Amino acid sequence: MMLQLIELWESVQDFIHTGGNVLYVVALVLLVMWFMMLERYWYVTWVFPKVKRDIIARWDARADTTSWYAHKIRDTWISEATLQLDQGMLLIKTLVAMSPLVGLLGTVTGMIAVFDIMAAMGTGNPRTMAAGISMATIPTMAGMVAALSGVFFSSRLEVKVKREKADLVDSLPHH
Numbered sequence: 637m638m639l640q641l642i643e644l645w646e647s648v649q650d651f652i653h654t655g656g657n658v659l660y661v662v663a664l665v666l667l668v669m670w671f672m673m674l675e676r677y678w679y680v681t682w683v684f685p686k687v688k689r690d691i692i693a694r695w696d697a698r699a700d701t702t703s704w705y706a707h708k709i710r711d712t713w714i715s716e717a718t719l720q721l722d723q724g725m726l727l728i729k730t731l732v733a734m735s736p737l738v739g740l741l742g743t744v745t746g747m748i749a750v751f752d753i754m755a756a757m758g759t760g761n762p763r764t765m766a767a768g769i770s771m772a773t774i775p776t777m778a779g780m781v782a783a784l785s786g787v788f789f790s791s792r793l794e795v796k797v798k799r800e801k802a803d804l805v806d807s808l809p810h811h
Contacts, residue, residue, distance in 0.1 A: 655774030658742030666782040669731035721797045732786035739779015746772025
């Protein structure tokens with residue numbers, strides 16, 4: 637088990653060495669994005685149902701649910717719950733969109749390395765350019781993989797948030 641972990645760590649280090657330091661930035665964006673998505677999923681799945689039950693119980697406990705004032709209270713509670721549900725969703729979408737762009741930054745830095753090698757050694761030796769080309773393509777691939785993983789999960793999360801909003805509105809009768 638320990639040997640497998642060491643081999644895994646060495647292969648990750650080789651991958652990062654081949655792809656360049658931009659992979660650390662891609663990894664950071666990916667880590668923050670997934671942390672935020674998991675936090676939102678946890679909130680929507682386990683915390684928000686309690687909040688929704690509390691709002692419904694407060695609405696059902698009201699003697700007046702038909703006046704203009706009661707409807708404004710209802711709208712305020714729905715608005716506050718919606719803000720809590722939407723918290724962080726825009727940042728998640730931004731991080732998903734940023735992932736391929738950070739990967740493209742790696743492409744640019746890798747191409748700069750290729751051009752530096754070409755300027756110093758000439759264009760006759762393809763082996764000397766291979767490291768720069770790897771440094772140009774691996775971060776792009778990593779950024780795309782990060783974005784694809786985020787697109788799927790964030791879109792599912794967004795559907796779940798929209799469903800919870802609609803369910804809350806439907807649960808508070810509008811007389």
